[in-house]
Amino acid sequence: MIRFSFIIIILFLHSFITAQCDTAYDSNQSSKIANYDISVELDHKNKVAHCHQTLRWKNTSLDTIRSLRFYMYMNAFKNMKSSYLKDSGGKIFGRNIADRGTDEWGHITINKMLDEDDQDLSKNTKFIQDLDNNTNDETIIEITLQNPLLPGEIGIYEMDFTTKMPKTIARSGYSKKDFFLFVHWFPQVCVYEQDKDGIWGWNSHQFVPGTEFFADFGDYNVRISASDHLQIGGSGCRISESKADGKQIVEFQAYDLIDFGFVVYSEFDVHTSTFQGIDIEILMPPEHCAFADRYREAVEHGLEYMSANVGPYPYPKITVVDPPVHALNSGFMEYPMMITAASFYGIPKSIRSVESLVIHEFVHMYFMATLASNEKEEAWLDEGFVTYYEDRILDHYHGKKSSFFDVLGYRSGNAENSRLEYIKLDHSRLGPIARPGWEIKGPYKGLIYAKTSSMLRTLEGLVGIQSMDKLMQTYFDAYKFKHPKEADFRSIAAEVLGDESIGFDLDLFFDQCLHGTDICDYEVVSIDNNSEQSTKVIIAQNGGLLFPVNIEIIYQNGSTAYMEWGGTPGQKIIEFEPGTNIKAVNIDPNCTINLDINFNNNSVTYEPNKKPLVKYAAKSTHWMQAILEYASFLF
Amino acid sequence: MLQRIKHIWNRVLTHRSEVTCIYLFQLIYGVVIGCISYSTLDDYIGQSMALDRLSSGFDRSVFMDLILNNSGALSPIVTSGIVLIPIYLLFSIILQGGLLHNIRIGERGIKTQLRNGIHYLIPFLGYVCISVLIILVFSFGIGLLYKSIVGDPLMSFSSEKPFIHSLLLIVFIISIIVNLTWGWSVVARYKYIESGSFWASIRSGIIFIKRHFIKTLLIGYLLIGLHLSLAYIYFLVVGDTGASSWMIVAIGILAQQVFSWMRVIIRGIGYISLDQIEDTFIG
């Protein structure tokens, strides 16, 4: 009895010590449609999790629901025939994944699903393939209900399922020294929603490349039982932890999430801190501990900037997972309240890949976790918005010209880099931004991330940063814990910016940028001061995008004038009084139209600054001399 | 030790005209590339106010906008480089050969440098081919061995730390091979200058390396150290000084040329150091 009391006290103390998060935060922010109570028994030796989940799903539609659909993403890693892998050529993120033993594949199986009348529904299932009719793809399962759910009713289901982890292919999986990343690991209900025409139905796309999240908000209680040599971190807050007989049980609680992920490893160093009342937990392998401060600072920058400019961070905690290098394919990803970064021993501070990645994934806590757009159908609404803020945050804290890298006198800003990623694209071939992920073939990142962020930066240039911030704050406030779509963002933009005051057609702006492939390229073609009839300046818009733009005219007498131009495609002749002496013409002198694919041809001057030309010619001379000396060391 | 360094430095100064000749040859090639770079930049952005953005230092967008919107803009520079480098390398055999001759025989002057350099061109080309072959075969062999042992390095090692350390080890091993090959090629050329026998000089070079293994390596690493320090100082001093005034541009150019000249000097130090050791060696 004494021993039993002692254990209880120890357990209580332990739970007390390891409890995380400010319990005072608002735990009732979403409509809580899909709620999960999951117990996980991790068999790390066999890479299997035996799980039980209680699902509470609310029918918020006007339909009677006769079947439920679930994401079964782990089945994408069952073999090479899944829709995710069949066209991968055996390589994911450049690494060979096809040559593996049978026990290195993964899968998920629902062993039992009881409704409230204890009827087992798991025998009446079928896999759905809405995108490609690939019958080998088992990433969406439909389960027929014995008791249909009426509008407003809540269904409660007890489910036993087994998740066999694959040796890491993309994100989910296991690696050496008992590393496990459990993401997209449980049967998760798809979204029952209205389509464009107002018809209710399941939005349940298969797991294919270029697609990630779309799920309803809800509460999660997840208890993980695992060997006590492992460290466990995850979405949500750790509310209790106990250890006995070589086992540990860790319990996580999370409110208003669209997903839940967790990570397990035998060698994590754990770094915890608090910033603006938010718990920051960084889990990293010991060889990366030199990055701990960089990670923490990056998260703090993200928190500070997003809270000040978009809205308060809606959760009490953020977990940053830095996977060891053998599990690198688990990195570069966002989950609600948990992000996976990636770093490599020895990356110097002057190369800010660590910071940009952490900040990028952190911003997903706003665009993905909170504004939970359909990432499969409208990826630009999160990846593009995230890149826009990643650029802003990096530039704000590390300088516009050096926030991406600053090495030996060569430097680049993060936003500058995003624009360069965008101007690299072959626009007409690649197609528009606003398309589902599975339709985009080619440089996905350039289109979805870089073009969208360049579009938003252009909008910022046109309306000013204050209006842009107001737009984003209003959008965040109106649609947090919802599933905003393009039309929602555009209606907020119209409401906040208003067409008249900004001097251009906002609808046309979005139509062109999101649904078109036109480019923008202003050019000053010539200045003619010598014509007898009039002084002539020829300017051009070599692309098709229509933005109003400022033109700076600099006269020989040193005075400057500005004029507005609608930026209509083709050439335009501007005539001045005969004898007017123009020294230079500069279109968009402050480079506000970030979508302009060439800033160099935006100006012509009669008095060019030749010093940089001489400087870089001399540099080339010097580099050639150095190359010759080094190349001839054996000659 | 100080005495020895002073002696080596004095001998380098004795051969300053030959060293300067090599420097000037490199300068001519450099200026050709410089002129092509100037006219390329002038063609594309010579009238643009974007040049002002380069005044305060490097601006990636100016260069990337140029390259991404004008595919092939840099091809005149690259093509000229590809043509000029091999031509220079041939000239280099003559220039270095002449310098080695003057150091070994104790002569001085550009005339003897060029005359003897031309005389040794064919046999010295032979040493170059052998050296390049040795380094390529060894490096390729080590790379292949590493790949066969390690496989996918990111999966084979428990962390990237041992992976990076293993890569550094390979770089170190290759650097030993490069240093020894370089030492061998210099000594073999000295021997050829003295004996006129290609095969005997190859043998003498090998015997020298065997006997003076450590000393040769030390000289090699000293030269690498000098080059790295020079590069570090270059980036520290010249780095990216911008182009805000003609004075700054001119100082930058002057500094660059001092660094270029010093690079050739380092080569002279290497040759003379090996000659000092070789003096005491009967091969």
Ligand SMILES: [Zn+2]
């Ligand atoms: Zn992202």
